[in-house]
Amino acid sequence: MAFIDFWKKIEPKKENKFAHATYDALFTFFFKPNLTTSGKGVHIRDAMDLKRTMIMVVIAMQLCYVVGTINIGYQHFMALGVHSSFFEAFHLKLVFGLVQLLPIFVVSHLVGLGIEFYFAARRGHAVEEGFLVSAALIPLIMPPGIPLWMLALSIIFAVILGKEAFGGTGMNVVNIALLSRVFIFFAYPTYISGDTPWIAGLDLENKVADYNWGHLMFNPLFETIGWSTFQDGHPIIANFSGATPLALGYQSGWVVTDPATGEITGGILSQFSALQMWMGGIPGSIGETCKPAIILGGVILLATRVASWRIMLSFALGVAVMGLLFNAWQATPYMNVPWYQHFGMGGLLFALVFMATDPVTAAQTNTGKLWYGFLIGVFGMMIRVMNPAYAEGWMLAILIMNVFSPLVDHFVIEGNISKRMKRAKQYAKGS
Amino acid sequence: MTWGLIIVLILLLLFVFALLTLGEGLLKVAASQSGVDGSDYSVIPNRLGNLFSGEKSKPAYIPAPAKVRHLKRGFNINLAGVADKKLYIASHRASSYSVKPSDFIGMSPMPKLLVETGTQVKAGQPLFFDKKRPEVIYAAPISGELIEVTRGDKRRITAVTILADQGEIQYHSYDQIPSLDASSREELVKFLLGSGAWPFIRQRPFDTVASENDTPKAIFVSTFDTAPLAPDLNLAVAGKEEAWYKGLELLAKLSGSKVHVGLNGGSDQAPAAAFINSNKINGVETHWFDGPHPAGNVGIQIHHTDPVLPGSTVWYTDVHGVILLGTLLLKGIFDTERVIALTGTELKGKYVSVHQGANVETILSDMTPEFSDEEIWAKDENGKKVKKTVQVRKTRVISGDVLSGTQIDKKGFLGFYDDQITAVKEGNYYEMFGWLIPATGHPTLSATFPAALFSDISYVADTNTNGEKRAFVMSGEYESVLPMDIYPQHVFRAIMCNDIEKMEGLGILELGEEDVALCEFVCTSKQPLQKMLREGLETLRNS
Structure with a gap:
């Protein structure tokens, strides 16, 4: 048990509250504590605890993360009109997706857990696991191109006013992940509604692809291997709208056909098939498609x-x-x-x-x-x-x-x- | 192409099936080699198997017109360490016996003693009474010398101990044993109060010793215990059938209306004939229950038969109480001898017949050591961390079952109402990623463990809490193990808010600690529900 001895040795002083709360959260992450039941009441306890409950939810949404990552890239290249077959230039789609998603994921965890740790230390109790699920859910319900500062602001708002103000995990009245989304929805509506935000990496004014250093730093690597690279400034396809099925549905319903020719002229089916919507090849929030x-x-x-x-x-x-x-x-x-x-x-x-x-x-x-x-x-x-x-x-x-x-x-x-x-x-x- | 794929898939399925069959065959061979009955062994998870097997038919021992109440909600915790019925010690005399005032809910901390230390007492002789309720006498369980009155904090009396006679037991003689036909209810109550037998009758709400001034709605007796590793109560009544019937007659006379006897309709083994035939006695009704724990709890049976309501009381006792009352009337002696089960993985499971309140040290002679030496990190006088050797508890002795029993020392005494001693491993260890890994050896209701598919795994339980205390997060957990029309989570919220009206309205009066014990076991947030319930009940009782 050398590992546990190491942990026992580095335990910070109890007076240093933030350090101790952080240490305690990490320690109980690595080890199930040696607490025993009291002498009165139940003597044995179910093996289930809150950590396990929460991690089950996080595990359940992992596939959404995987598909969501690839779809960010897929939608981007669909808008450019290149690599339109699903597996074509898969590396670009994957890297593009990751470059968009990872910062969102990291910011969501760092900001939220930071606040959570701070309040746990302030209140003098253990860090509760509730935010693990919220932090994993928030990236999935955000548009792929959400500015990180906006995301951070929304999480600060949601965690402090939605949760800590009510007493922490288990006491909140409304869903934290949705509260952070609704904050952006009301404070910065253009970033989360309408036709524009659902596809990342586009400069819509000049109608060209818009990459940053995060994407472009992979170009030399791909060049060396001989794979295709990100082309900054590549024009967007002519009839691009970025509209989601929902927006189309509001404008013209499920399908509009020309009565004379029987041709589909409008509605959702004019741009997306039902199968496509089911499988997720559509613009939308990262995890929902x-x-x-x-x-x-x-x-x-x-x-x-x-x-x-x-x-x-x-x-x-x-x-x-x-x-x-x-x-x-x-x-x-x-x-x-x-x-x-x-x-x-x-x-x-x-x-x-x-x-x-x-x-x-x-x-x-x-x-x-x-x-x-x-x-x-x-x-x-x-x-x-x-x-x-x-x-x-x-x-x-x-x-x-x-x-x-x-x-x-x-x-x-x-x-x-x-x-x-x-x-x-x-x-x-x-x- | 597709046909080829389908053929490969079919072959793969057949291969897996062949492997499973081979495994099952080998399992049965291994079982027969080691002399175990392996006929019901299967490598296919039995919960899956249960899906395909039909509805369970009514067991043959239930008489045709009787209705069985099926309780679906609940959970049987399968623990290793069941008491072996073949190992039965007919009579065990411990060196000392004691009555602990803390076993009685609501008793004042310093009951008035009636005998001085050093005097000889007889079994059934009055020992003490509660100053708040002087009518109720608590009697000596055995004859011997009163050697010690142990006191705890603030001079609270924790135990009154008797050094037992090792030969024949001297019984206290009563002036007159009333006959059931000739005496009135008042006379019977008066006799029982003075005899020391009254505390065996308890009441719901509050689980205190029954209030002698009330007439109960009904009296309940449960003849089976579904708690983990619980003793088989058929053994308790074996050879004492006459006393059982007599006791029921007495209860029928005490009750305002009916005595309800709960019978186990869910076991392979039939209840003792004496239990089944209880309804031959005037005023006694039997009720069949089938279901997982807590179906055997008297509180659950009361709820489904004649529920406690605000402003009404129900009395109850257990099988041992009925037999004691019956023996008192039949033979005129206060005989507290009862069959108890020694259970748990840390000793050899068996049945022992002892008197109530026995010192458990000699009974637990084959138990694993209570303590062991271990090295831990501790701070020395300079504030530096050093390794130090300390004594660490390895085994916990519980008077009662693992869900609602009380921890005692190995030198401690059996509780007043308990008929079971459980010895389990102490869970004071760390487990790396214990919250994350999928397969663990801990009992659980949760389907997040693959073991949840195999319902007949026997677990070696330990006392680790398996996680830290948290705020209430999950919902619906408590309801799934409490077969009552009660919203337990809201009861506990009302208790936390000290909302008396709501507590009462939500049915807290119907609950006892043992009923919510399973809720406490499954609680993801590790809340001390039994303690909270008792606090709520005390608030109500004192209001």
């Missing part, structure tokens, strides 16, 4: 029983009910989108699997969870289809329901209480 990757994550979460199947199921039901309603109503072009195709568009599945199931901000009772999920589905679809300014609804719908989930629980709990009280009254009358 590839549906099979998200579904795999969902399967992991359900199989390990980390996330609640009740929320996922009722969420999907809410979407289906609302989608069918819109299909019947047909008031706007967007309402023409077949209800089942909504699952393949935008961040719906990602919200369903990773965002709505956050146990702290969701409803806590089993019945409450069903209502909570269902209402997210309903509100989210309403915002997605009926809101003219922003054609996506899950972030706002989940935040709304985060705030109202205690109310949902309240009704469930009051039902239980009144049932018991009624029984007590009956008994008192009878005797």
Whole structure:
């Protein structure tokens, strides 16, 4: 046990709070502590702990990271009109994706965990693991070209005001990852909505590719091997719009055909096929595009029983009910989108699997969870289809329901209480 | 091309299947070579197997008209160290016995002693009473010399110890043993209060000794224990059937309406005939329960039969209590002898018949050593870190089960209501990446461990907390192991907020520590739920 002896030796003084909290967080990362149960109460404890719960969620979203990285590169080169086959110049797509994603990932962890460590030291308790999941989720729900300072600002806002102000992990009212996204959404809307932000590395004014030193430093390496390189200033294809399926759907619905020729002239299908949207070859937030990757994550979460199947199921039901309603109503072009195709568009599945199931901000009772999920589905679809300014609804719908989930629980709990009280009254009358 | 792929896939599947079959065959061969019954061994995870097997049929021992209440929620923790029924020590006399006031909830710290140190007492002779409730007498479990009154902080009495007679037990003689037919309920209550047998009857809410001024809604007895490594209570009643029936008759007379006896309908082995036939006695009803722990807890059975409500009380006792009451009426003696199970991996599991409150040192003669020497890092007088040898506890002795028992020393005494001693490994060790690695030898409900697929692995339990205490994060965990119409998480939140009305409304009065013990076990945030529940109940009791 030389390694543990080393750790024991370097333990900083307890008076140095920040150093000790950091040390403690690292130590408990390497070793499960030697704490034992007290003499009264349970003597054995389940092997499960919060660290393991959180790491399961992080593991579940790994495939989204992989696919997301490649898709950043793929979308970029699609906009340039070069290397348009998926595996062509794969190294460029991968490197481009990594150069965009890694800084976001690092900033998200450094800023968030820094604040978390500081508050843990201030409060004199151990660093809690909740932010591990938030820090891993935040990059996946950001556009690939988000400025890092903006990201840092949003995380500072979300962690301090959304979480630490309420008392830390387990006490927050709204989902931290979504709070940081909504901060950018309201403070810097052009960076996270509209047609422009979803494809990185483009200079849209001059309509050319725009690389920085992070990309270009790989060029000499690729040249030496004889692979293709990043071409700074390469023009964007002529009819490029950058619009996501959601934006297209709002403008002209699912599909518009010329009645005379039967040709597709507009709508989502004019630019993306349903399969393409499912597989993830579309512009969007980093982690939300590839549906099979998200579904795999969902399967992991359900199989390990980390996330609640009740929320996922009722969420999907809410979407289906609302989608069918819109299909019947047909008031706007967007309402023409077949209800089942909504699952393949935008961040719906990602919200369903990773965002709505956050146990702290969701409803806590089993019945409450069903209502909570269902209402997210309903509100989210309403915002997605009926809101003219922003054609996506899950972030706002989940935040709304985060705030109202205690109310949902309240009704469930009051039902239980009144049932018991009624029984007590009956008994008192009878005797 | 595609056909070739399909053929390769089929061949691969067949190969894997052949490997599995071979493995299963080898497993059975190995089992038969070492003389173990391997007929139900399988390399295929049995939870997967259960998916394909049909619904369990009603066991043959349950009479046809009887209904079985199936409780789905709960969890059986499979631990190694079950007591072997073949190893049975008919009668064990420890050197000393004691009654610990701390075993009784709500008792004042300094009960009034009725005998002085150094005097001879007989089994059943009054020892002390609680100053708040002077009617309830606590009696000596065995005859001998009262040698010590142990005191703790603030002169609180922690144990009243008797040096036991090693020969024949002298029984305290009562003026008159009331007959069930001739005496009224008041007379019976008065007799039981003075005899020392009353503390065996407890009440829900609060789990205190039953309040003699109340008439309960009903009286409950559970005849099976589903806690980890729990003793088989069929052994407790063997040979004492008459006392069991007599005890039930007495309870029927004490109860305002009914005595409810909970029977195990989920085991392969039938409950003792005496248990099944309990309903032949006037005023006694039997109820069959089937399900994982905590189905055997009396609190769960009360909830599903005749729940405790604000403003009502329910009494309960255990099998040993009924037998003691019955023996008292039948023979006129206060006989506290009971069959207890010695369980856990750190000793040889067996059954022993001892008197209540026995010193466990001689019973645990084959237990692994309690302490061992270990080197640790410590600071010397100059503030430098040096290696130092200290005594570290290696084995924990628990009076009761691992979920809600009390830690005692090896020189300690069996608790008043306990019929089980468990010895488990102390978990004071570090485990590298213990929170991360997928396969560990710790019992768990979580499906994040591959072992969750194999439900019949017996675990060697230790007392490591497997993580640090955290704020409540997960939801739905407690509900999944508490088969009651109660929202445990919200009960605990109400306790933390000290919201008396909400606690009561959410059903805290129906809960006892043993009922939420499994919730505490599964708690991801490692919260001390039993302690919190008791604090909540005390707030209510004193309000």
